[in-house]
Amino acid sequence: xxxxxxxxxxxxxxxxxVVSLLAFVGIRFGxxxxxxxxxxxxxxxxxxxxxxxLMCIIAGSxxxxxxxxxxxxxxxxxxxxxxxxxxxxxxxGASLAIILGLDSLLLGVTLPSFAVALLTVFxxxxxxxxxxxxxxTTLLLAGISMNFLISAIVSVIMFIDKEDMHKIYFWxxxxxxxxxxxxxxxxxxxxxxxxxxxxxxxxxxNALLLGDMQATSLGIDVEKTKKSVLIVSTLMTAAVVSxxxxxxxxxxxxxxxxxxxxxxxxxxxxPFSIFGGAMFMLCADILARNVIxxxxxxIGSITSLVGAPFFIYLLYNAKKKxxx
Amino acid sequence: xxxxxxxxxxxxxxxxxxxxxxxxxxxxxxxTSIIGMNGSGKTTLLKLLCGIIKPTKGEIAIDNKAVKxxxxxxxxxxxSIVFQSVDTDFDFSVEQIVLMGRMPYQTLLSxxxxxxFEICKQSMSATGTWHLRNRLINSLxxxxxxxVFIARALCSQTDIIMLxxxxxxxxxxxxxxxxxxxxxxxxxxxxxxLIVLHDLSLAKKFSDYVLALKDGQxxxxxxxxxxxxxxxxxxxxxxNAKIVENNNVIIAE
Numbered sequence: 001x002x003x004x005x006x007x008x009x010x011x012x013x014x015x016x017x018v019v020s021l022l023a024f025v026g027i028r029f030g031x032x033x034x035x036x037x038x039x040x041x042x043x044x045x046x047x048x049x050x051x052x053x054l055m056c057i058i059a060g061s062x063x064x065x066x067x068x069x070x071x072x073x074x075x076x077x078x079x080x081x082x083x084x085x086x087x088x089x090x091x092x093g094a095s096l097a098i099i100l101g102l103d104s105l106l107l108g109v110t111l112p113s114f115a116v117a118l119l120t121v122f123x124x125x126x127x128x129x130x131x132x133x134x135x136x137t138t139l140l141l142a143g144i145s146m147n148f149l150i151s152a153i154v155s156v157i158m159f160i161d162k163e164d165m166h167k168i169y170f171w172x173x174x175x176x177x178x179x180x181x182x183x184x185x186x187x188x189x190x191x192x193x194x195x196x197x198x199x200x201x202x203x204x205x206n207a208l209l210l211g212d213m214q215a216t217s218l219g220i221d222v223e224k225t226k227k228s229v230l231i232v233s234t235l236m237t238a239a240v241v242s243x244x245x246x247x248x249x250x251x252x253x254x255x256x257x258x259x260x261x262x263x264x265x266x267x268x269x270x271p272f273s274i275f276g277g278a279m280f281m282l283c284a285d286i287l288a289r290n291v292i293x294x295x296x297x298x299i300g301s302i303t304s305l306v307g308a309p310f311f312i313y314l315l316y317n318a319k320k321k322x323x324x
Numbered sequence: 325x326x327x328x329x330x331x332x333x334x335x336x337x338x339x340x341x342x343x344x345x346x347x348x349x350x351x352x353x354x355x356t357s358i359i360g361m362n363g364s365g366k367t368t369l370l371k372l373l374c375g376i377i378k379p380t381k382g383e384i385a386i387d388n389k390a391v392k393x394x395x396x397x398x399x400x401x402x403x404s405i406v407f408q409s410v411d412t413d414f415d416f417s418v419e420q421i422v423l424m425g426r427m428p429y430q431t432l433l434s435x436x437x438x439x440x441f442e443i444c445k446q447s448m449s450a451t452g453t454w455h456l457r458n459r460l461i462n463s464l465x466x467x468x469x470x471x472v473f474i475a476r477a478l479c480s481q482t483d484i485i486m487l488x489x490x491x492x493x494x495x496x497x498x499x500x501x502x503x504x505x506x507x508x509x510x511x512x513x514x515x516x517x518l519i520v521l522h523d524l525s526l527a528k529k530f531s532d533y534v535l536a537l538k539d540g541q542x543x544x545x546x547x548x549x550x551x552x553x554x555x556x557x558x559x560x561x562x563x564n565a566k567i568v569e570n571n572n573v574i575i576a577e
Contacts, residue, residue: 077413200432207424209414213407216376218480219400219428264414 004268015275019057022282026053030289031296048177055179055187056285057278059240060250062191064258064277067251068269069198069233072205073226076139077256078314081117081237082248082307084139085146089113089120090241091171092150098168099161110186114238120146121234174247174300176285183243190239195274197232201225202266209264247281247300249307254280256314280306327352327483327516328373333382335368341540342368346382348535348545352483353514355506357527357548360537361561366520367488369537373518374403374486386484400428404477406470406487410461418464418472419457422448425479447478450512451505467498474505478513485509487519491526499523503530528552528567536560 027049028034034041034049063081070079070086081087093116094109102108127142154172158165198205204225207215212222240247254276255269262268284302291297326349335343343365350356358366371377373384375391384391386402394402404425425447426440448454451471456464464472470490477485487506491499503526510517521527527534527548534551536544538560544551557565 075412075414203427203430204432206416206420207427209416210410210412210421210424211407213376213405214410216396217374217400217403217405218424219397221396259414263420264416265420 060277060281064254080251194236
């Protein structure tokens, strides 16, 4: 680790520059040209684009770190909040908060999102655990099943409560339009504390990747570590989803690419994933706003267009282990 | 002087009694092999001794202190464990794996210090794995992997090393190499080593003591020459065996 520190600091500086450049592109370019800086342009700049780009950076970094945490806790490189249905759980919590009229309260969407997301994690763990192990196949099947179930419940809610249909629809597709500074601040607080927490646990997460008994033999309270990291990661996911809706595959694609570049040590993967997640989301957002000039694509569809083939590729590589 | 003592221990899962009424004392600085047929409770006994599971009844003590009174961290500073095999989808380097052996001495916020790297290097040199330090764990052969995990156990600087069938998947040459390495570690560090073994020849050649289990009960615990006799092997494994004393080899007839 020590020998990497100086080198890594240089990489972090370089990546921070790239993130800043992408943020500038994200602020500067969109469906409206703001180069003349009229009052309307200033409004778009300060009230729409800057909070949007800030949310992009926070959401991307957070979802990428959540992916690292889930992969370590489940000891599975295919785990991610979206695939396991945790993001969908959070969106269901948000939908329920809307139909119950809680969305006007402080954390009125975040807390129900967190509660349902946590319940989803609990169900997935129970469904996929065989003895002391969680097998890849059962874990993925449990995630897919929960995704189906939650989608069905959200559809029923949308059908029953037609008035709020457009609001709920937003959570199912993922979008950064309409992000306010208050959303940015709330999500930043949750994410900053959560990422710091996961990073402190990075070394223990490394030991978890070798198995529960290995980790116990190294002096780690496995159950306590798993529960703490899982609760914090789920809270972070819920904080992001309650502001942006479901944005898939960030937690899968980013840590995986980072792992290929820097190795399996979570103490390096987590900081690199913070930058990687921000870059991935900024690129997706720039594409979402500029591919079609007349309208905006949901950012979730862009991340899925990249993430789903990547997931298929990973599954293809892992098929021998999965006994498909 | 005894380092591990077990007093009337039982272990039960639901209605099934896995281990019954085991009492023994392991002398410090010895190699003890745990033998027995499949399902006799060898691995369960090892897990009980290292505190991963708790006995249903009875008490296990290490250095005259009950295992249950040790915190997880204190226990990991006393006992290191080498498992039969480690499968992971995550490719750590060999050096990263061995360095994890220092975790029992580190807090949540502490990073690896120069002293940790020094101990890691010494452990790898002692086990002949230093040249593998930059290799990825999943690229190693079975024998190399076991050496790496023994290096990690050494890196933890514990008085006791427990190994669960460490040579089960290795060829004869590598089995002998690993057992010689364990004997060397025991001599140099005065470590107490407990090994679950299937191979009676290895148990005879490399153990000081043998603990034999059958159907969850301890049938024998004594010096290896007193346990590994033709009659005892016949009663334990229901096979005829002949011991060739000069070579310490046991042949089934």
